Amino acid sequence: MSQHTLYDDVWERHRVRTLPSGQDQLFVGLHLVHEVTSPQAFGMLEERGLEVARPDLTHATADHIVPTDDRSRPYGDDAAESMMSELERNVGDSAIAFDHPDTGRQGIVHVVGPEQGLTQPGMTVVCGDSHTATHGAFGALAFGIGTSQIRDVLATQTIAMEKKRVRRIEVTGELDEGVTAKDVILTIIRELGTDGGVGYVYEYGGPVVEAMDMEGRMTVCNMSIEGGARAGYVNPDETTDAWLRETDAFRDDPERFEELREYWESIRSGPDAEYDDVVTIDGSAIEPAVTWGTTPGQSVGVTDPVPDPDSLPEGQRDVARRAQAHTGVTPGESMQGYPVDVAFLGSCTNARLADLRDAARVVRGRAVHGDVRALVVPGSQRVAANAEAEGLDDVFRDAGFEWRAPGCSMCLGMNDDQLVGDEVCASSSNRNFVGRQGSKEGRTLLMSPRMVAAAAVTGEVTDVRELSLVGTDTDDPAEVTR
Numbered sequence: 001m002s003q004h005t006l007y008d009d010v011w012e013r014h015r016v017r018t019l020p021s022g023q024d025q026l027f028v029g030l031h032l033v034h035e036v037t038s039p040q041a042f043g044m045l046e047e048r049g050l051e052v053a054r055p056d057l058t059h060a061t062a063d064h065i066v067p068t069d070d071r072s073r074p075y076g077d078d079a080a081e082s083m084m085s086e087l088e089r090n091v092g093d094s095a096i097a098f099d100h101p102d103t104g105r106q107g108i109v110h111v112v113g114p115e116q117g118l119t120q121p122g123m124t125v126v127c128g129d130s131h132t133a134t135h136g137a138f139g140a141l142a143f144g145i146g147t148s149q150i151r152d153v154l155a156t157q158t159i160a161m162e163k164k165r166v167r168r169i170e171v172t173g174e175l176d177e178g179v180t181a182k183d184v185i186l187t188i189i190r191e192l193g194t195d196g197g198v199g200y201v202y203e204y205g206g207p208v209v210e211a212m213d214m215e216g217r218m219t220v221c222n223m224s225i226e227g228g229a230r231a232g233y234v235n236p237d238e239t240t241d242a243w244l245r246e247t248d249a250f251r252d253d254p255e256r257f258e259e260l261r262e263y264w265e266s267i268r269s270g271p272d273a274e275y276d277d278v279v280t281i282d283g284s285a286i287e288p289a290v291t292w293g294t295t296p297g298q299s300v301g302v303t304d305p306v307p308d309p310d311s312l313p314e315g316q317r318d319v320a321r322r323a324q325a326h327t328g329v330t331p332g333e334s335m336q337g338y339p340v341d342v343a344f345l346g347s348c349t350n351a352r353l354a355d356l357r358d359a360a361r362v363v364r365g366r367a368v369h370g371d372v373r374a375l376v377v378p379g380s381q382r383v384a385a386n387a388e389a390e391g392l393d394d395v396f397r398d399a400g401f402e403w404r405a406p407g408c409s410m411c412l413g414m415n416d417d418q419l420v421g422d423e424v425c426a427s428s429s430n431r432n433f434v435g436r437q438g439s440k441e442g443r444t445l446l447m448s449p450r451m452v453a454a455a456a457v458t459g460e461v462t463d464v465r466e467l468s469l470v471g472t473d474t475d476d477p478a479e480v481t482r
């Protein structure tokens with residue numbers, strides 16, 4: 001039986017050579033590109049008179065700056081227009097596939113790759129974006145990279161990297177009703193810390209992860225970087241296969257699918273795999289989580305008290321005090337009842353079809369609270385089309401949500417979707433740093449899509465388990481056109 005982890009195996013298969021620096025040069029199977037981090041790298045290539053080495057393994061989309069309301073060109077914001085035009089020029093010059101808004105495929109880079117079947121098990125995937133770990137949900141080694149590395153990959157389709165250690169995170173038991181993948185990863189980060197994963201790649205497994213759908217696994221892997229890990233992945237299995245079978249990449253090519261499936265099975269970490277560290281988390285004890293501070297690690301179960309900074313380990317006290325001064329929460333009290341001004345259902349963490357369905361079960365037949373501004377920003381045009389085909393847009397609109405066009409939107413406020421003043425936002429995204437959502441006094445509470453929906457209708461942080469759910473979970477991949 002193999003003692004290798006998937007990480008070791010896939011790394012070795014992609015290693016071109018070891019460099020004098022001690023780093024390994026790895027072949028890159030998929031290079032994803034977006035409008036914010038690519039222009040400078042394309043510029044560097046142009047300066048040296050180099051061409052894109054493998055346009056066939058490069059794929060672009062526009063997500064961070066695209067407006068989610070009026071998308072007529074030129075965009076109202078000059079900086080957005082210029083980034084978009086530059087991406088259009090760069091992909092046109094290099095014959096790179098581009099999910100332009102006119103194609104019906106545009107969306108957040110970490111949503112479009114998996115939904116089109118571009119992201120596959122046993123691949124190396126890179127993107128100039130820190131949440132590239134999302135693609136690890138498929139058993140790919142997926143890394144966020146910086147500008148000079150984007151340049152290197154454009155020019156050579158390889159990258160120089162150091163190998164990390166592997167920590168297995170085993171989530172045991174079964175999740176309670178109302179507890180989701182988002183709560184799992186927020187709990188993991190709370191327990192291990194935002195820098196607990198430094199020097200590691202996380203392999204997520206155990207019964208809770210095995211029982212998750214692909215969307216849930218993507219949510220977990222997406223936030224690996226918020227826990228300090230260089231990447232995160234899940235071993236591929238039948239759930240992975242079922243997702244991929246229905247994508248553009250394989251829908252009409254069952255033979256290629258079967259061939260690759262053998263490879264995918266061969267790379268799984270063996271039952272005797274040796275890890276540098278193993279951590280076990282009791283999944284049955286996880287509660288719906290909500291952040292009280294300004295890092296993704298500062299969260300509590302919704303019924304648990306917000307910690308008193310004095311009760312925390314010494315190194316965390318000042319940070320916690322400053323965070324609580326910013327958010328205005330009261331130590332010793334639970335987050336329940338904390339008033340919310342904005343509800344944001346979006347981002348590469350939680351804006352896939354399953355997330356929207358999940359939130360819709362809370363929203364159906366209810367109305368957004370009078371003091372709340374609520375928006376749904378689907379992760380991609382395909383997510384939006386599928387959601388519209390089953391009437392989810394109407395569920396949200398009827399309740400008083402705005403139904404927007406896809407993009408990163410209020411996750412980081414690089415377009416017009418921003419908090420105003422010290423507004424409090426219940427958000428399904430992944431970062432709650434000061435100023436993250438466009439206003440430096442703004443306050444972000446990270447939580448699951450269900451919890452965002454519950455906050456939207458009640459106007460305050462609410463334990464979603466207290467609200468009855470309407471409708472059933474109709475998650476049947478056969479109905480969906482990815």
Ligand SMILES: CC(C)[C@H](C(=O)O)[C@@H](O)C(=O)O
Nearest residue numbers: 036037064128129130131412
């Ligand atoms: C703009 C981009 C470089 C950034 C990242 O790398 O993560 C963004 O996606 C984010 O989430 O903050």
Ligand code: SF4
Nearest residue numbers: 131347348408411412
């Ligand atoms: S949705 Fe948010 S976290 Fe994801 S890529 Fe966009 S800005 Fe980054």
